[in-house]
Amino acid sequence: MTEEYYPRIVGLLCNWCTYAGADLAGTTRIKYPQNIRPIRIPCSGRVSPHFILTSLLSGADGVFIGGCHPADCHYNEGNYYARRRFSVLKSFLDFVGVEPERLTLEWVSASEGDRFAEVVTAFTEDVKALGRPNPYSRKELED
Amino acid sequence: MPRAEIVKKVPINDSYFLFRSCVSSSKYPGIETSTEEVFARLGIELEDSPEQSCCGGFITFTSLAEVTASLPAVARNLSIIEESGKNALTVCNGCHMFLTEFGHFMDHNPDITNKVNEMLGMIGREYKGTSHVLHMLEAVAGLKNRIKELITRPLKGLRVATHYGCHYLYGFKHDAVDDPYMPTVLEELIEIAGAENVTYPEARTCCGSGLTQVIIHKEEMSLPFLKRKLDSLKKIEADVLIVVCPYCMTILDRGQFKMEERGIEEYGVPVLYINQLLGLAMGIDPVRLGLEAHITPVKRLLEKLEVSNA
Amino acid sequence: MRKIGVFVCHCGTNISSMVDIDRVIESATRLPDVACAVDYQFTCSAPGQTQIKDAIKEYNLDGVVVAACSPRMHEPTFRKTLRDAGLNPYMMEMANLREHTSWVALNRGEATAKAIDLVRMKVAKVARLRPLEEIHLPVTRRALVIGGGVAGIQAALDIADGGVDVTLVERSPSLGGHMAQYDKTFPTLDCASCILTPKMVEVASHPNITLLTYSEVEEVTGFVGAYKVKARIRARSVDLEKCNGCGTCLEVCPVRVPSEFDASLADRTAIYRPFPQAVPAAPAIDRESCIYFKTGKCRACEKVCPADAIDFEQENEIVEVQVGAIVVATGFHFFDARKYTEYGYGSYKDVISWLQFERLTNASGPTGGKLRRPSDGMEPKSIVFIHCVGSRDPSKGFPYCSRICCMATAKHAVITRSKIPDAKIYSFYIDIRAAGKGYEEFVRRAIEQEDVQFIKGRPSRIVQSDGKLLVRSEDAFLGRQIEVEADMVILTNGAAAQNDAAELAQMLGIGYDQYGFFNELHPKLRPVETNKAGIYLAGMCQGPKDIPESVAQASASASKVLGLLSRDQIAREPIIAEVDPGRCTGCMDCMEVCFFTAVEEDEFMERKIAKVLPGVCQGCGACVAQCSDGAMELRAFSDEQIHAEITALFAVEVAR
Amino acid sequence: MSRLFDKKLRPELYSDLSELTFRFIGDLEKCMQCGKCVGNCPAASVTQYNSRRIIHSIKLGNVEDVIKSEELWSCFFCSSCYASCPKDINFPFTVAMLRYASLYAGYGWEYVKKLLPYALDYYRTGMTVLQDERNPNITRRRANNSNTSGSMADVREKMGLSRERKVSDRALSEVQFISDVSGMTRILKELPHKEEKAPLTRAELDRMVTVTGPNGKFAGFPEEDDNA
Ligand SMILES: Cc1cc2nc3c(=O)[nH]c(=O)nc-3n(C[C@H](O)[C@H](O)[C@H](O)COP(=O)(O)OP(=O)(O)OC[C@H]3O[C@@H](n4cnc5c(N)ncnc54)[C@H](O)[C@@H]3O)c2cc1C
Ligand SMILES: Cc1cc2nc3c(=O)[nH]c(=O)nc-3n(C[C@H](O)[C@H](O)[C@H](O)COP(=O)(O)OP(=O)(O)OC[C@H]3O[C@@H](n4cnc5c(N)ncnc54)[C@H](O)[C@@H]3O)c2cc1C
Ligand code: SF4
Ligand code: SF4
Ligand code: SF4
Numbered sequence A: 001m002t003e004e005y006y007p008r009i010v011g012l013l014c015n016w017c018t019y020a021g022a023d024l025a026g027t028t029r030i031k032y033p034q035n036i037r038p039i040r041i042p043c044s045g046r047v048s049p050h051f052i053l054t055s056l057l058s059g060a061d062g063v064f065i066g067g068c069h070p071a072d073c074h075y076n077e078g079n080y081y082a083r084r085r086f087s088v089l090k091s092f093l094d095f096v097g098v099e100p101e102r103l104t105l106e107w108v109s110a111s112e113g114d115r116f117a118e119v120v121t122a123f124t125e126d127v128k129a130l131g132r133p134n135p136y137s138r139k140e141l142e143d
Numbered sequence B: 001m002p003r004a005e006i007v008k009k010v011p012i013n014d015s016y017f018l019f020r021s022c023v024s025s026s027k028y029p030g031i032e033t034s035t036e037e038v039f040a041r042l043g044i045e046l047e048d049s050p051e052q053s054c055c056g057g058f059i060t061f062t063s064l065a066e067v068t069a070s071l072p073a074v075a076r077n078l079s080i081i082e083e084s085g086k087n088a089l090t091v092c093n094g095c096h097m098f099l100t101e102f103g104h105f106m107d108h109n110p111d112i113t114n115k116v117n118e119m120l121g122m123i124g125r126e127y128k129g130t131s132h133v134l135h136m137l138e139a140v141a142g143l144k145n146r147i148k149e150l151i152t153r154p155l156k157g158l159r160v161a162t163h164y165g166c167h168y169l170y171g172f173k174h175d176a177v178d179d180p181y182m183p184t185v186l187e188e189l190i191e192i193a194g195a196e197n198v199t200y201p202e203a204r205t206c207c208g209s210g211l212t213q214v215i216i217h218k219e220e221m222s223l224p225f226l227k228r229k230l231d232s233l234k235k236i237e238a239d240v241l242i243v244v245c246p247y248c249m250t251i252l253d254r255g256q257f258k259m260e261e262r263g264i265e266e267y268g269v270p271v272l273y274i275n276q277l278l279g280l281a282m283g284i285d286p287v288r289l290g291l292e293a294h295i296t297p298v299k300r301l302l303e304k305l306e307v308s309n310a
Numbered sequence C: 001m002r003k004i005g006v007f008v009c010h011c012g013t014n015i016s017s018m019v020d021i022d023r024v025i026e027s028a029t030r031l032p033d034v035a036c037a038v039d040y041q042f043t044c045s046a047p048g049q050t051q052i053k054d055a056i057k058e059y060n061l062d063g064v065v066v067a068a069c070s071p072r073m074h075e076p077t078f079r080k081t082l083r084d085a086g087l088n089p090y091m092m093e094m095a096n097l098r099e100h101t102s103w104v105a106l107n108r109g110e111a112t113a114k115a116i117d118l119v120r121m122k123v124a125k126v127a128r129l130r131p132l133e134e135i136h137l138p139v140t141r142r143a144l145v146i147g148g149g150v151a152g153i154q155a156a157l158d159i160a161d162g163g164v165d166v167t168l169v170e171r172s173p174s175l176g177g178h179m180a181q182y183d184k185t186f187p188t189l190d191c192a193s194c195i196l197t198p199k200m201v202e203v204a205s206h207p208n209i210t211l212l213t214y215s216e217v218e219e220v221t222g223f224v225g226a227y228k229v230k231a232r233i234r235a236r237s238v239d240l241e242k243c244n245g246c247g248t249c250l251e252v253c254p255v256r257v258p259s260e261f262d263a264s265l266a267d268r269t270a271i272y273r274p275f276p277q278a279v280p281a282a283p284a285i286d287r288e289s290c291i292y293f294k295t296g297k298c299r300a301c302e303k304v305c306p307a308d309a310i311d312f313e314q315e316n317e318i319v320e321v322q323v324g325a326i327v328v329a330t331g332f333h334f335f336d337a338r339k340y341t342e343y344g345y346g347s348y349k350d351v352i353s354w355l356q357f358e359r360l361t362n363a364s365g366p367t368g369g370k371l372r373r374p375s376d377g378m379e380p381k382s383i384v385f386i387h388c389v390g391s392r393d394p395s396k397g398f399p400y401c402s403r404i405c406c407m408a409t410a411k412h413a414v415i416t417r418s419k420i421p422d423a424k425i426y427s428f429y430i431d432i433r434a435a436g437k438g439y440e441e442f443v444r445r446a447i448e449q450e451d452v453q454f455i456k457g458r459p460s461r462i463v464q465s466d467g468k469l470l471v472r473s474e475d476a477f478l479g480r481q482i483e484v485e486a487d488m489v490i491l492t493n494g495a496a497a498q499n500d501a502a503e504l505a506q507m508l509g510i511g512y513d514q515y516g517f518f519n520e521l522h523p524k525l526r527p528v529e530t531n532k533a534g535i536y537l538a539g540m541c542q543g544p545k546d547i548p549e550s551v552a553q554a555s556a557s558a559s560k561v562l563g564l565l566s567r568d569q570i571a572r573e574p575i576i577a578e579v580d581p582g583r584c585t586g587c588m589d590c591m592e593v594c595f596f597t598a599v600e601e602d603e604f605m606e607r608k609i610a611k612v613l614p615g616v617c618q619g620c621g622a623c624v625a626q627c628s629d630g631a632m633e634l635r636a637f638s639d640e641q642i643h644a645e646i647t648a649l650f651a652v653e654v655a656r
Numbered sequence D: 001m002s003r004l005f006d007k008k009l010r011p012e013l014y015s016d017l018s019e020l021t022f023r024f025i026g027d028l029e030k031c032m033q034c035g036k037c038v039g040n041c042p043a044a045s046v047t048q049y050n051s052r053r054i055i056h057s058i059k060l061g062n063v064e065d066v067i068k069s070e071e072l073w074s075c076f077f078c079s080s081c082y083a084s085c086p087k088d089i090n091f092p093f094t095v096a097m098l099r100y101a102s103l104y105a106g107y108g109w110e111y112v113k114k115l116l117p118y119a120l121d122y123y124r125t126g127m128t129v130l131q132d133e134r135n136p137n138i139t140r141r142r143a144n145n146s147n148t149s150g151s152m153a154d155v156r157e158k159m160g161l162s163r164e165r166k167v168s169d170r171a172l173s174e175v176q177f178i179s180d181v182s183g184m185t186r187i188l189k190e191l192p193h194k195e196e197k198a199p200l201t202r203a204e205l206d207r208m209v210t211v212t213g214p215n216g217k218f219a220g221f222p223e224e225d226d227n228a
């Protein structure tokens, strides 16, 4: 088996925009790398920092959070909370030594199937470019 | 009468730094003496200093020196005011605008203040931003109740019109004591002096000079404007026109002379600074009030006062 | 241990062409909680669903994973399948093997690996699901309408015609709102009172409508389907039952105060009826200006009243109503044009507002519809309208466009032309905004046929000189300063929210913008709903709009109300937040972030804790993410469930 | 000691106009072309001057046209436009900036030249406006009104004041020092020799902002200063 680095990415996608955008990418058959494992959540505002930490600790190489564009949130303000929490967490990760590139927050609307594929592809490339398992994963910590 | 709320708190102190003005000292010294006399009667001390110079504004708005050169010139004057530990009174709309606006600018741009202080440091000065600069009218308006008690010779029957000047009205959009289009401070003072306030349509209209126009373009631009204003003034047969700025006074007083000289129109409305009017109502000697320096004669005005007071 | 069934769908070949179904089944079978894993061609088809139902019985399943298409497509289908099989419908999750996998994968290997992971993740989640019951909220079949302008009137009538009882609360002594003050309405120039008065009368006589005028809403509690409303009926001092509306009392009252209805252009008495066609016709005594209430003397009105209807002893009355839904239609107010000292409104008598102009041209107005200027009663021969006074002006007024004034000004210009054929009419504008059916045509008519001079330019100043008003402006097309001599100037001072809009919004728990206009839930898709279920908006209270739009919104709100109240109970998805009283520390961080104000303070064992209102919560989960004590959970998306999904992904080593 | 201010704060250091104007164009973007600034503008009422049009022109990128224009020198600096602008655009400030731009690009010198005598007075005495009258009729009229010779010195004396207001020597030397180190003196020096409408080269621009003399001390006032 070739030892090509195949990162796994946890995708936390809000039900109303990004999850639907991902569906649209499917309906229009846009191909993109399949490293992402989408998890459906009601709103990006539902994303607890724990989800991201758990993902990284468990061995995720990247975490992708998708929400509605600002001012488009189905619940009005959820994505603003997401953005706030996200920036706090990102600086924390930086602090503990996880490359901030392993984390991304993207706004993808339900009509942006192509954009979903685009940003996921780009993020997968970015994570791949980091080139090694995330240093924060439990396995790495134990080694 | 509608009017924007007075938003600015005017500090009323026992003493102020008197900021002189080139135009006043050189052309209408009565503006300064009347101010000194009125404030002396109010029991308020005015400190002078020979270290003060031209406010520095002229060189800015002539574009002869860019802001970076005029800021230190203005800041130097501000530092002298600060040294006195007092708030300053300016007798001129222009000085007021430049000293306050530039002070405001520096207070909000600390990096620029540092640069300015670098330069001031070379002459042993520093700008700290600790003093207020008030327009004389702001202080007088704040003192109007005390002024009322000092009126000994009410100017009964005198018809008084006003001209505030653009930089008093329009220059401080967000920090003005009065509304730019419906100001009332002068009108209140005129009533306190016992005179009758009369309005004319072009009361809030520019005298035609702005800051430099009378020099750059001479008659062709400013005279028509001045004429519009004076024509409107003439119709209401005012005895006197009140200003709060020596530069406005220069234009309105000498402008009438100029029109007369060219045979365009005779107006003959004397122009007085508000403190000169208050001074008359307090019984101060017209010579001391500097009325003889005026070009448009004030004799008829004084005679009318004699009669009404007799 | 759970007994979970996994049902993998081929979707014809949509999935199976990219995903190795056998490997998915094989890997699922090996998972600890899985009792059975089977595949089928079309799982959503009737036989496919039967397969699920049979398996539920056969294996006594307590959870189901359907590995097929997007849950946004078939989640409701399979929930129903579970319910039909006697299993709680919320014990099901879908793994998205189609939209998120087979249709987007580059190769079969990758797709299969992802499918295996997704199924494993969903199994882990289903193992932690709990049965949920739909929330049923009882419904009170009565509606409240706040505000009796044209919007409130329309909403009340539509709801009442639908067979539902309505309580209409109007603050002033009469129905009608602003529209009652106008003579004619654009773009058709039909007479305002001819179309409004019949509707007002209909409200008053409708068997399903309870009309409370001179009243205000004081308190609103509860939630959708079950709002409790307290309204205060102000003492009118006239008995509505006895008064026959004869108006004799108005003739004897000695008091004169400026009439609000006539925009201060005329006076009214202390006992007054805003306008002759008022509904109800009974007057009210304005106690602030009544001599009797100030000095204890007078009672002149009482003496002449043939019906003995005057009642000085009347007191404010509080009534309580239970309603299932609320329509807010409180309308608008005006920008105070006195702030524009450059135009002299308030000091130049002949500079008036457009509302005053409406009264001046109204046949029932102070001049009997004759256009006369206020200072000396002269017929103005040169008339200037100024647009955007206080609108589109962030420095002194509002940055927004008031939307109706361009049209209203065109209307006013046309009315002026009909009253004074030889008048010079000027209208100073920045841009003309006339985007409605027949609107542009109307403006063109004013320009082309009625000889109204529209001048592009926002005037800078008005100078008063010899009884004339000199309007100084730019003519932007000429690029030159111009001065227009006018006898009269009309300012279109912009529309503003009601002064007390913010208080009302807070009382109702609905959102409002920085200017005080109430927020709709979604500007395009939910234009009359608010963030609070069961509260709807109509008319100007939501933002500037004209009468057609106000009425359209009112009818839309009414149909929403009727839809809601047509049921005995409202069923709601049970996916809402829930507090664990044991863990909650009462910090109320959750309350801060809840946009829908669904979190309330509560008490538990003498401690303050948070409580979620099931009728209000929308299930967004913002509060859950905010809670640092793990006390808040979102049903079907709990921390535990999502963590399980994440960790399950990494539970097995996959080839890298 | 040659550059007291960094480039960011000294727009005149840019010869590239697009870069320079960018600094204040930002505010002009807000303009909604409503024209309220024009209706009360004294310049607009006596000439074709039009602040709104100037703003529009700049927004379209025609900065060069604006700074070459005579129009630019018509503004009275009365600030009436600022007071009325619904977007709070301080247009007179913008005009001042544009005038600097104009001068540095080599235009407008003929207008500024007229102001030179006042600036020289300021340099020499610390005061911009002095007592002497350029029009003898004024003195004659004042003599009439005051029963004196009509000279300001006499009038002041009669009022009980010193014959002339003077700033102190220290004040004067400070004013001159600031003028020297800030580059104003250099401008005063160059002004009389300015050829009309001769655009500056980059090298000239650089020279203009460099103060001569050791330790930032100005080496001496220009000898050619007689025509003041
Ligand atoms: C001068 C002018 C002319 C116009 N001309 C036209 C036209 O020709 N054609 C056209 O289509 N549109 C026109 N409009 C627009 C039109 O007025 C509005 O679209 C319409 O009036 C909005 O109706 P509304 O019911 O929302 O508000 P409103 O008419 O303001 O009614 C609101 C009602 O709610 C009541 N209320 C307020 N707060 C409370 C409270 N807290 N409790 C109880 N009651 C309350 C008020 O007393 C009032 O009766 C014009 C507007 C103006 C200003
Ligand atoms: C370029 C453009 C951009 C726009 N952008 C925006 C925007 O950003 N925001 C915004 O709010 N609005 C926008 N709009 C306006 C918006 O498109 C319309 O308001 C909206 O689409 C109207 O929806 P509708 O359902 O009335 O009409 P349509 O979208 O036209 O739908 C009518 C439907 O009826 C069907 N149909 C027609 N006749 C029959 C028949 N006889 N029998 C059966 N079916 C029939 C048609 O096939 C069609 O599906 C935009 C419009 C345009 C042209
Ligand atoms: S359940 Fe979904 S994937 Fe399966 S056949 Fe139906 S549509 Fe296709
Ligand atoms: S009692 Fe009051 S309302 Fe009645 S007539 Fe007298 S003042 Fe008017
Ligand atoms: S209160 Fe009496 S007098 Fe007045 S309208 Fe009613 S019935 Fe007539």
Ligand code: SF4
Residues within 6 Å of the ligand: C387, C388, C389, C391, C392, C400, C401, C402, C403, C404, C405, C406, C407, C430, C431, C432, C433, C492, C494
């Ligand atoms: S509708 Fe017309 S007048 Fe009213 S604010 Fe908008 S542009 Fe101005």
Ligand code: SF4
Residues within 6 Å of the ligand: C579, C583, C584, C585, C586, C587, C588, C589, C590, C591, C609, C610, C626, C627, C628, C629, C630, C631, C632
């Ligand atoms: S945030 Fe958590 S602990 Fe705080 S009140 Fe809300 S539920 Fe309770």
Ligand code: SF4
Residues within 6 Å of the ligand: C576, C577, C593, C594, C595, C596, C597, C598, C599, C612, C616, C617, C618, C619, C620, C621, C622, C623, C624, C634
């Ligand atoms: S889930 Fe959303 S709507 Fe429900 S209580 Fe929490 S924050 Fe409010």
Ligand code: SF4
Residues within 6 Å of the ligand: D030, D031, D032, D033, D034, D035, D036, D037, D038, D051, D052, D055, D084, D085, D086, D087, D088, D089, D091
């Ligand atoms: S008033 Fe202000 S916004 Fe209007 S045109 Fe002038 S600069 Fe532009």
Ligand code: SF4
Residues within 6 Å of the ligand: B210, D037, D040, D041, D042, D043, D044, D051, D074, D075, D076, D077, D078, D079, D080, D081, D082, D091, D092
């Ligand atoms: S400052 Fe200049 S542009 Fe503005 S109004 Fe005065 S003259 Fe006109």
